[in-house]
Amino acid sequence: xxxxxxxxxxxxxGMTNKKSLKCEQHLGHNAMYWYKQSAKKPLELMFVYSxxxxxxxxxxxxxxxxxxxxxxxxxxHLHTLQPEDSALYLCASxxxxxxxxxxxxxxxxxxxxxx
Amino acid sequence: AQKIxxxxxxxxxxxxxxxxxxxxxxxxxxxxxxxxxxxxxxxxMIFLIYQGSYDQQNATEGRYSLNFQKARKSANLxxxxxxxxxxxxxxxxxxxxxxxxxxxxxxxxxxxxxxA
Numbered sequence: 001x002x003x004x005x006x007x008x009x010x011x012x013x014g015m016t017n018k019k020s021l022k023c024e025q026h027l028g029h030n031a032m033y034w035y036k037q038s039a040k041k042p043l044e045l046m047f048v049y050s051x052x053x054x055x056x057x058x059x060x061x062x063x064x065x066x067x068x069x070x071x072x073x074x075x076x077h078l079h080t081l082q083p084e085d086s087a088l089y090l091c092a093s094x095x096x097x098x099x100x101x102x103x104x105x106x107x108x109x110x111x112x113x114x115x
Numbered sequence: 116a117q118k119i120x121x122x123x124x125x126x127x128x129x130x131x132x133x134x135x136x137x138x139x140x141x142x143x144x145x146x147x148x149x150x151x152x153x154x155x156x157x158x159x160m161i162f163l164i165y166q167g168s169y170d171q172q173n174a175t176e177g178r179y180s181l182n183f184q185k186a187r188k189s190a191n192l193x194x195x196x197x198x199x200x201x202x203x204x205x206x207x208x209x210x211x212x213x214x215x216x217x218x219x220x221x222x223x224x225x226x227x228x229x230x231a
Contacts, residue, residue, distance in 0.1 A: 043221040100148040100212050101167055106160035
């Protein structure tokens with residue numbers, strides 16, 4: 001079983017749909033993250049959770065709504081998205097938040113296409 | 116503010132040859148960490164190597180080594196004896212001590228293609 005699992009791998013949705021992305025980590029980590037990866041742009045941090053509490057929200061539009069019910073699971077709820085939201089959404093986890101040498105473990109991502 | 120710059124959008128290397136991927140960074144914090152990640156076509160970001168700002172020696176992990184030049188603020192990744200499986204996107208990233216809750220900041224990446 002891989003350390004960080006994301007489902008679904010691919011998602012196509014219309015602008016009026018509501019969908020959710022799921023992330024599960026099996027590493028016993030305390031911090032989880034959502035990143036957005038668009039073509040030809042650096043990875044953009046969206047949300048940070050530490051011990052199930054949201055600690056960072058990088059000016060993300062309200063059509064993206066995160067949820068962290070426990071330290072192993074992280075969701076990203078999507079509603080009324082725009083075509084420019086099409087991207088690869090990556091989930092990551094780390095042991096703790098705030099340590100300089102703390103490396104992130106990533107899932108394989110959800111490739112989202114908004115029509 | 117933290118910034119990572121990768122100036123090579125794409126690189127080609129012959130199989131079994133060595134290749135250097137460039138990374139420069141900008142921060143005023145004296146305490147920071149530098150990371151390299153590999154992203155194959157499957158999408159997963161795979162950690163390769165880490166260098167701390169106070170580390171005296173360049174980091175090495177198998178065929179990967181990090182050429183850390185602190186005064187020039189560069190942290191280039193060297194891959195020795197390239198293999199076809201090394202073809203992927205490579206991202207340089209940084210975390211500074213006083214960045215609060217912000218984890219890694221990434222560069223735009225370099226696409227490496229290994230040619231047989």
